[in-house]
Every structure is written in C-alpha cells, then in structure tokens.
Amino acid sequence: MNVAVVTVGDELLAGRTTNTNATWLCERLAERGVSVERVTTVPDRITDIARVVNEYRAEYDAVIVTGGLGPTHDDVTMEGVAAALGRSLEEHSGALAWLEDDGYSRADLTEGTADLPAGARALHNETGVAPGAALEGVYVLPGVPSEMRAMFESIEDEFSGAETxxxxxxxxxxxxxxxxxxxxxxxxxxxxxxxxxxxxxxxxxxxxxxxxxxxxxxxxxxxxxxxx
The missing domain is CATH 3.30.70 (Alpha-Beta Plaits)
Incomplete structure (x- = not known):
C-alpha cells in the first residue's frame, strides 16, 4: 500500500509551527508496512488543496490530509477535498449526532462544523470538536496533534502492507x-x-x-x- 500525506496550513509554510503531524504519520504508517511516497504542505487555499488531493488520489492507494478543519474563516480543507472529489458539502447527520452525544447542542456549534463532502464517512473526533471524513481513499484528519493521532488510531487498521x-x-x-x-x-x-x-x-x-x-x-x- 502506498500513501501520500498532505498537511494544510499557512503557519506550517511560514515556519511558525513545526510539522510534527507528518513525522508522526510517516512513522506509524511505516510501522504498518505502508510506503509513504509523498509528503506535501499546502496553504489554507481551496484551489491548492483540491489540486494536490485530486492529483495524489489518482496516483496512490490513499491520501491522508491533516489540518484546516473547523468553523473559522481559514478552515477550508473540507471544501478543498469536496472540490477535488466533485462533491458538495452537506451537514452530516451522524457527525452531528456524535457532537450532540458529546454534549454540544446545535446552538453551541458554529454553522458548518458538521459539514462533510456528500457521501463521506464521518470520523468521530474523540478529543475535539471538528469531525474528520473518509471518502474514495481520501482521509481528512484534524491538524491539532492530539486530535489527529486519536482519529488516525481509530482507522489505522485500514492501512497495511508487508512488514519491513x-x-x-x-x-x-x-x-x-x-x-x-x-x-x-x-x-x-x-x-x-x-x-x-x-x-x-x-x-x-x-x-x-x-x-x-x-x-x-x-x-x-x-x-x-x-x-x-
């Protein structure tokens, strides 16, 4: 199995934040016998995210995207991934139900928090709020390291290869x-x-x-x- 990792964030490109997510993911994937063949960082820009995800999903078995999830103005990763897959963004009832089970009411949530690409499988955020998504070999995870790690661990059985x-x-x-x-x-x-x-x-x-x-x-x- 070969994989590309895409990390999203202007702060990564500016050097204000160390890209620990990419290193951690590469280590965990290598332990599972998965070959990581690309690690790319893109800005918080819908067109860049869509272009890179669309290119990589055609070349690799899976694409893992981290960062840019949430309700703020620069959290555009879901929109970029939806554009790459030719999908609209829709409120995901399962993600919303998880959030409500965690004690959040609709009034607590900023509009768009539970919006995922149409047809996506929601990935529950055990340690935060913003849900992730999986669709057509693309996995979208949060950028907060603790949230990203917990979410990846919930799906890591989907990544495997020959032991090295x-x-x-x-x-x-x-x-x-x-x-x-x-x-x-x-x-x-x-x-x-x-x-x-x-x-x-x-x-x-x-x-x-x-x-x-x-x-x-x-x-x-x-x-x-x-x-x-």
Whole structure:
C-alpha cells in the first residue's frame, strides 16, 4: 500500500509551527508496512488543496490530509477535498449526532462544523470538536496533534502492507569511502541501503526479508570501521 500525506496550513509554510503531524504519520504508517511516497504542505487555499488531493488520489492507494478543519474563516480543507472529489458539502447527520452525544447542542456549534463532502464517512473526533471524513481513499484528519493521532488510531487498521525489517550499521569512515561496500551489499543481499552522514555514517538496511537484513548487517560490520 502506498500513501501520500498532505498537511494544510499557512503557519506550517511560514515556519511558525513545526510539522510534527507528518513525522508522526510517516512513522506509524511505516510501522504498518505502508510506503509513504509523498509528503506535501499546502496553504489554507481551496484551489491548492483540491489540486494536490485530486492529483495524489489518482496516483496512490490513499491520501491522508491533516489540518484546516473547523468553523473559522481559514478552515477550508473540507471544501478543498469536496472540490477535488466533485462533491458538495452537506451537514452530516451522524457527525452531528456524535457532537450532540458529546454534549454540544446545535446552538453551541458554529454553522458548518458538521459539514462533510456528500457521501463521506464521518470520523468521530474523540478529543475535539471538528469531525474528520473518509471518502474514495481520501482521509481528512484534524491538524491539532492530539486530535489527529486519536482519529488516525481509530482507522489505522485500514492501512497495511508487508512488514519491513530494518537494521543500522554505524561506520566511522567518510561516506565517500564506503561507496564500494555499499554497492557490494546491495548486489549480494536483497536489501535497500540508506546512508546518513554526521559525526559517523549510519547505514540503514531495509527489506521485507528479515534474514537478508541480518546477513547484510553482519557482512557490513565485518568490513567497516566502527566507532569505539
């Protein structure tokens, strides 16, 4: 299963807010064997949201959109997703019933709070107010991290893939000096190799074949200089 993550918010693009949602989602999806192939941040602008969601839903198995839910003037994500799917926004009776069960009356709610793309499945917000939505492989989650995480956990069983095994080897050598051994390990073992330089170089081995990862890591450790 491959997925694109779209985070919405002018504050993310301005650097006022750290995009922890994207990092958390990528980690959780990777743990489930899902390949995240795009992470894109767009402004609070209906046309940008609609264009990116429409493009990605044609390319990937699912698109997860976070941020921009709620009743304020810049919360336009639902409208953008509805435009991408060619749907109108309609008050969702199920979402409204959840909110009323949580103690909110219609008078308490700002107009539009329970509006979702027509035909969408409502995703209940266990820790906040604004509901999420799922439709045609597009999942819309809140931007508040605690709300986003709780909502994702309620649907995470819908995201799955082959289990992936990983192991790291740390080399106390320049990255350029390791190129020959990286080439050999990629040729000899069915693993992907990532190289991440810093004070040392961390070589990360990854494969759906656990034995291949173990064997490749053992082979490398015998052939690189490791920190003392």
């Amino acid at each position: 095994y990983r192991e790291a080897v740390v080399a106390d050598e320049p990255e350029s000096a390791l190129l020959d051994r990286i080439a050999v390990v990629r040729e000899r073992f069915a693993v992907a190799v990532g190289s991440y330089p810093g004070e040392s170089v961390r070589l990360e081995l990854e494969s759906p074949d656990e034995e291949a990862v173990t064997d490749a890591a053992a082979w490398l450790r015998e052939r690189v200089e490791t920190p003392e």
